[in-house]
Amino acid sequence: MQLIETMLGRLGSRFTLHFVPKNRQVFLGPLGKFFDLPFQLRLGFRAGANTRLLPFAGDSEDYFPEVEMELRPSSILFHARDRALNLYATFTFTAPFYPQDEPLSLAPFFYLDVTLDRIPNTAPLELVAELGLPEGQAEIELLDGGQAYLGATLTTTYRQVKTHWGPRTAPGTLSEQAFHLPIFFGSYGPTASATEVAPRSNTLALSVSSPAGEEQPALTYHLLLATYVNQSVLEVRGVKQSFRYNYYYKDLAAVLDYAVRERAHILEKTAFFENIWQNSSLGHSYQNLMAFTFQSYITNTWWTLPDTASLDRDWYSVWEGNCVFHSTVDVEYNLSWFYLLLWPQLLEKTLAEWGHYLHEDERGTWLSHDIGGVLEANHQTYPHQMEVEENCNFILLVYALWRYSGNHAVVTSNLEVVTRLVRFVLDSDTTGNGFPDRGIANTIDDASPAVQYGKEQVYLAVKALSACWATARLLEAENSQPKLAAECAERVKLIGQTLDNQAWLGDHYAVTLDRTTEGLVNPWTGEPLEAGELEGWDGYSLYTNNGLLYLLACAPGGAADLPPLELSRIRQDLEQSLQKSLIEYGCTHSSADKSNIWISQNLHRDAVAGYLGLDLSDMVERYWAFEQFENGEFGRGGCFVDTYGNNHLRLYPRGLTCLGLLYASAGARVDRQAGRLFLQPARVPLRIPLLSFADWPSGRVPYLSYYLENGTVRYEIENRDLLGNLTVDFGGSAQ
Numbered sequence: 051m052q053l054i055e056t057m058l059g060r061l062g063s064r065f066t067l068h069f070v071p072k073n074r075q076v077f078l079g080p081l082g083k084f085f086d087l088p089f090q091l092r093l094g095f096r097a098g099a100n101t102r103l104l105p106f107a108g109d110s111e112d113y114f115p116e117v118e119m120e121l122r123p124s125s126i127l128f129h130a131r132d133r134a135l136n137l138y139a140t141f142t143f144t145a146p147f148y149p150q151d152e153p154l155s156l157a158p159f160f161y162l163d164v165t166l167d168r169i170p171n172t173a174p175l176e177l178v179a180e181l182g183l184p185e186g187q188a189e190i191e192l193l194d195g196g197q198a199y200l201g202a203t204l205t206t207t208y209r210q211v212k213t214h215w216g217p218r219t220a221p222g223t224l225s226e227q228a229f230h231l232p233i234f235f236g237s238y239g240p241t242a243s244a245t246e247v248a249p250r251s252n253t254l255a256l257s258v259s260s261p262a263g264e265e266q267p268a269l270t271y272h273l274l275l276a277t278y279v280n281q282s283v284l285e286v287r288g289v290k291q292s293f294r295y296n297y298y299y300k301d302l303a304a305v306l307d308y309a310v311r312e313r314a315h316i317l318e319k320t321a322f323f324e325n326i327w328q329n330s331s332l333g334h335s336y337q338n339l340m341a342f343t344f345q346s347y348i349t350n351t352w353w354t355l356p357d358t359a360s361l362d363r364d365w366y367s368v369w370e371g372n373c374v375f376h377s378t379v380d381v382e383y384n385l386s387w388f389y390l391l392l393w394p395q396l397l398e399k400t401l402a403e404w405g406h407y408l409h410e411d412e413r414g415t416w417l418s419h420d421i422g423g424v425l426e427a428n429h430q431t432y433p434h435q436m437e438v439e440e441n442c443n444f445i446l447l448v449y450a451l452w453r454y455s456g457n458h459a460v461v462t463s464n465l466e467v468v469t470r471l472v473r474f475v476l477d478s479d480t481t482g483n484g485f486p487d488r489g490i491a492n493t494i495d496d497a498s499p500a501v502q503y504g505k506e507q508v509y510l511a512v513k514a515l516s517a518c519w520a521t522a523r524l525l526e527a528e529n530s531q532p533k534l535a536a537e538c539a540e541r542v543k544l545i546g547q548t549l550d551n552q553a554w555l556g557d558h559y560a561v562t563l564d565r566t567t568e569g570l571v572n573p574w575t576g577e578p579l580e581a582g583e584l585e586g587w588d589g590y591s592l593y594t595n596n597g598l599l600y601l602l603a604c605a606p607g608g609a610a611d612l613p614p615l616e617l618s619r620i621r622q623d624l625e626q627s628l629q630k631s632l633i634e635y636g637c638t639h640s641s642a643d644k645s646n647i648w649i650s651q652n653l654h655r656d657a658v659a660g661y662l663g664l665d666l667s668d669m670v671e672r673y674w675a676f677e678q679f680e681n682g683e684f685g686r687g688g689c690f691v692d693t694y695g696n697n698h699l700r701l702y703p704r705g706l707t708c709l710g711l712l713y714a715s716a717g718a719r720v721d722r723q724a725g726r727l728f729l730q731p732a733r734v735p736l737r738i739p740l741l742s743f744a745d746w747p748s749g750r751v752p753y754l755s756y757y758l759e760n761g762t763v764r765y766e767i768e769n770r771d772l773l774g775n776l777t778v779d780f781g782g783s784a785q
Contacts, residue, residue, distance in 0.1 A: 062353020090182035343705035346690035371702035437489030456722030513597030586642030606726035646695030660714030
């Protein structure tokens with residue numbers, strides 16, 4: 051594929067490689083985005099009098115005439131050619147990752163493997179590998195005791211960063227510190243003995259000579275980029291935190307030793323994880339989008355420990371891209387497929403952390419929109435509240451994690467918070483029709499008033515219905531508070547009746563019940579809107595079905611295990627809104643609000659569609675075309691960009707909601723509490739990995755396949771033993 055801007059990162063460890071080919075630069079940073087620096091990477095080969103490089107060396111004229119990119123979840127490959135010189139090479143950057151393997155996924159290093167696929171006849175042949183450091187930023191020194199390693203130490207302080215919300219400054223307790231940030235760049239392995247390294251004009255330079263001639267086999271050079279930061283990097287509720295990898299690796303030498311000594315094992319596990327996606331039948335655009343969004347997610351993660359603290363007090367959070375909020379609830383709500391399918395323990399941690407960031411007034415208790423910003427997680431930093439929405443999101447994630455993991459402790463540990471939050475949701479209806487009408491500003495903060503903060507929104511009503519239904523199930527599981535459970539059940543019925551009697555407009559649901567701006571206040575300014583009709587109240591909305599996804603994904607009995615909703619109307623509403631609001635790269639907020647597209651919310655909608663029997667998998671072609679445009683020569687850039695329009699949400703983690711399309715396309719509904727897996731495909735043939743049942747320590751994953759046999763849909767599950775005693779219900783027939 052064409053070269054586009056993208057990133058690699060280390061889970062929770064902030065070490066990032068940010069490739070910006072249109073600017074001929076690579077950004078590198080031990081503290082991640084917004085604290086990284088632009089480097090010139092001279093990487094390629096010198097064949098006789100000719101030098102050929104990858105396009106990351108500034109104004110150089112020595113670039114390969116042909117370079118292609120290949121994306122994988124944990125690696126980026128650059129395939130470079132000069133046909134006239136018979137010079138063909140592959141440059142592979144790898145950020146190792148393996149689900150639930152902490153030492154492997156956190157270690158702050160990247161592999162760089164350079165393979166010379168065809169060797170020209172010109173002699174001598176030399177690998178060029180030079181990392182040009184920003185002037186005035188580095189002191190170059192050789193690393194003692196390491197073969198062919200060269201290191202640079204950057205000395206900097208936390209500085210003001212430019213974010214989506216304007217310049218932001220880190221807390222004074224951290225920003226006043228001077229940080230010594232090592233970056234080590236070197237080679238090892240069979241070719242290391244032929245390597246000479248030397249500091250030269252602020253550059254880390256490696257020189258590897260190899261023989262020339264047609265009879266030589268392909269050559270591979272192994273290089274490393276590594277770092278190590280053992281100072282406080284984050285402040286959480288007033289407590290300084292350091293990177294968690296400090297627990298596993300005492301210094302940089304330990305990181306390098308692990309990377310070299312365990313190379314074969316690390317790459318084997320990383321390749322196993324990457325091959326899972328290639329073994330599915332979902333298309334190449336989906337695989338590219340999944341890899342791209344996975345990389346943008348990983349680079350936003352933080353995993354730390356209180357200084358000198360024990361491992362059981364660790365902290366995990368995720369930056370909201372260029373908004374730099376920590377663990378924004380509505381963002382995590384969309385992307386939680388990462389946790390449900392790959393790493394449920396991280397969602398358990400996040401839920402526990404959110405429980406410490408509650409607000410309360412005479413209306414009740416609600417959850418913070420976020421739990422901090424930039425380098426502190428002390429309190430919400432978003433400008434206004436989203437009370438009903440975030441309360442519902444929390445409840446639905448507790449419910450989904452309980453059903454998917456089968457871990458009842460998820461209910462016990464979160465029930466007290468759930469009951470406080472659902473009480474706010476119940477009391478947010480002041481008119482008696484069940485629809486929330488206070489605390490109703492929502493995450494869609496670049497939309498029209500009707501979509502963003504209209505009173506009695508259908509979107510929030512459906513989400514409130516879902517949260518009340520989930521709370522009743524959680525209370526029943528704990529045999530707790532039967533009166534509250536009954537009140538939640540009654541609210542589900544009331545909202546459903548109002549939806550059918552007042553919100554249904556013949557072929558779709560309205561955006562809001564309110565048709566005027568009377569009593570409507572802009573949450574950004576606190577000022578009432580000018581009197582008149584609320585434009586777009588009757589539009590076709592992208593968001594009607596948003597709150598149903600996790601209920602659909604955990605309903606082993608199909609409709610029998612869902613709230614009493616007219617699912618045929620939900621499906622018709624979804625189909626109609628798709629037709630009425632579709633433009634080049636996806637669907638706008640509504641048919642009446644075409645200000646922006648949110649790619650992640652389109653993906654979330656597509657997953658709901660799969661569970662309703664609609665195959666929207668071809669929509670991925672539009673989303674991937676948009677990401678290639680944005681990150682190509684004429685786009686704004688920013689790796690995963692979530693918004694098409696005036697807004698520019700970039701470096702964003704939310705796109706990883708695309709993982710949900712795996713299970714949704716298969717109609718796979720998981721309930722480990724009930725011991726059932728319900729299957730009802732939206733498309734055939736199909737092959738997907740059932741990741742939530744993987745045995746990661748042993749490296750085994752079950753695969754679900756649908757196929758046609760004499761006009762009848764059949765299924766099979768490879769490695770079915772990994773499902774344990776679960777009953778598989780295929781289209782209503784238990785097997």
